[in-house]
Amino acid sequence: MDNWRGKWALVTGASAGIGAALAEELAGGGTHLVLTARRKERLDELARALTAKHKVKTEVFAADLAEPSAPEKIFAFTKEKGIEIDLLANNAGFGRLGEFPSVEKQRLLDMVQVNCSAVVHLTRLYLPEMVARRRGDVLILASTASFQAVPYISAYAATKAFDLLLAEGLAEEMKPYGIRVCALCPGSTESEFHAVAGQEKFKKNAETAEKVARTGLKALAAGKSYVISGLGNYLGAHGERLVPRRFVTRIAAGMFKPKIE
Numbered sequence: 001m002d003n004w005r006g007k008w009a010l011v012t013g014a015s016a017g018i019g020a021a022l023a024e025e026l027a028g029g030g031t032h033l034v035l036t037a038r039r040k041e042r043l044d045e046l047a048r049a050l051t052a053k054h055k056v057k058t059e060v061f062a063a064d065l066a067e068p069s070a071p072e073k074i075f076a077f078t079k080e081k082g083i084e085i086d087l088l089a090n091n092a093g094f095g096r097l098g099e100f101p102s103v104e105k106q107r108l109l110d111m112v113q114v115n116c117s118a119v120v121h122l123t124r125l126y127l128p129e130m131v132a133r134r135r136g137d138v139l140i141l142a143s144t145a146s147f148q149a150v151p152y153i154s155a156y157a158a159t160k161a162f163d164l165l166l167a168e169g170l171a172e173e174m175k176p177y178g179i180r181v182c183a184l185c186p187g188s189t190e191s192e193f194h195a196v197a198g199q200e201k202f203k204k205n206a207e208t209a210e211k212v213a214r215t216g217l218k219a220l221a222a223g224k225s226y227v228i229s230g231l232g233n234y235l236g237a238h239g240e241r242l243v244p245r246r247f248v249t250r251i252a253a254g255m256f257k258p259k260i261e
Contacts, residue, residue, distance in 0.1 A: 001029025003221045004137075010034040010078065010085045012065065012122070013092030015042035018141065018189060021213035022089050023050060032057040034083060036074055037092065038064045059083065065092050066110040071121035087220075088126050089139045090119045090163075095156035097258060108155050115159035119166065127174070134178045139220050140167040142183040144228060147237045148245070151253035160185075164226060171225035183226040184216030187233035205232075 009026050013019035015037035023033055027050040035043045040062035047058035061077045063070040078085055093115045096103050123138055130136025143157070146164035150157035167183035174181055188206040212229045219227035228234040240248045 001025055001031065001217060001221075003029070004087050005030035006032070007086035008032045008034060008078075008083050009087035009089060010036065010074070010122075010126070011089040011091055012036050012074075012118075013141075014046065015039045018184075018186065018209045018212050018216075019089075019091040020046055021209035022091060022139075022217070024210070025213050025217055026087070027054040027056045027058075030054070030056060031087070032083075034059045034061065034074075034078055034081075034085070036061045036063050038062060065114045065118040068113065068117065068121075071118055071125060074122065075125040084129065084133070085126050086130075086135065087137045087139070088122060089141075090122060091139070091141045092118065093141055093159070093163075095153050097153055097256065099152065099258070100154055103155075111155055112159060115156070116162050119163060123166075123170070127170075127179070130179050131174070131177045136179045137220055138167075138170065138174075138179070138181045139216055140164075140181070140183050141216075142167065142185045142226070144185050144187040144233045144237050146183070146185055148240055148252060149249045150256060151249060152256040152258060168225045180220055180223050182216065182220040182224055184212070184219070184229065185226060185233070185237070186212040186215075186229040187236075189229075 004026060009031050011019055011023050011033060014023050014035040023035060023046060027033060035047055037043055043060040043062060047060050050056060051058050059081060061074055063074055094111060096107050119140060140163050142164040143160040145157040146160040164183045167181050171181040189212050190206045190208050207230055215227055215229040228237050
């Protein structure tokens with residue numbers, strides 16, 4: 001993690017799961033951190049722990065990325081503090097299991113806002129300064145769901161396909177400016193995601209958040225445009241190309257269809 005020693009990273013969704021693991025990995029390499037998420041108490045606790053353990057500087061800004069104005073507020077906060085962000089980690093996101101018509105309308109719209117719009121907004125805010133400095137890095141959290149349609153989490157999979165394609169496109173676009181962009185595509189991961197999404201049954205064989213975070217940061221440092229965490233996840237994501245798309249979708253439907261109580 002020495003790539004960002006003495007520099008500042010902004011991590012969204014930093015209060016738990018992969019976001020907290022990214023913060024821990026970066027702090028261990030001497031990176032100063034701006035941590036943002038909805039739950040300020042958790043952010044404050046994490047910031048104190050990382051500062052005490054790794055002697056890095058930390059700043060906390062509570063924000064809900066479901067609110068369209070949140071990215072501008074986060075950007076204004078870093079500007080007021082005089083902080084140059086060298087690594088933007090767009091980690092915040094959530095899903096929801098269920099038949100599309102049964103999922104709350106606002107939940108779906110918030111999902112698109114957090115998983116897609118906020119990622120675009122934050123990246124657009126911070127990239128111009130990176131371009132001007134001819135350095136910078138952007139990590140975007142996608143998913144193994146980025147590679148296929150997934151019934152019963154259809155909107156979530158679509159948002160993550162957006163994130164993957166955005167990252168891959170930007171990786172090539174920003175290369176001439178010395179800026180690296182990478183999509184991190186984990187499968188099932190030990191975090192609060194499953195509880196929030198209503199997918200507790202998929203916690204089996206989950207990777208640790210720490211392993212996923214380390215995989216993403218190493219891939220970003222190596223200049224990769226995307227990385228799939230875990231050999232099984234890699235084989236599954238690429239193996240589906242060998243069979244008809246409809247067949248893959250049908251198999252996914254059988255896996256994700258909610259049980260009728």
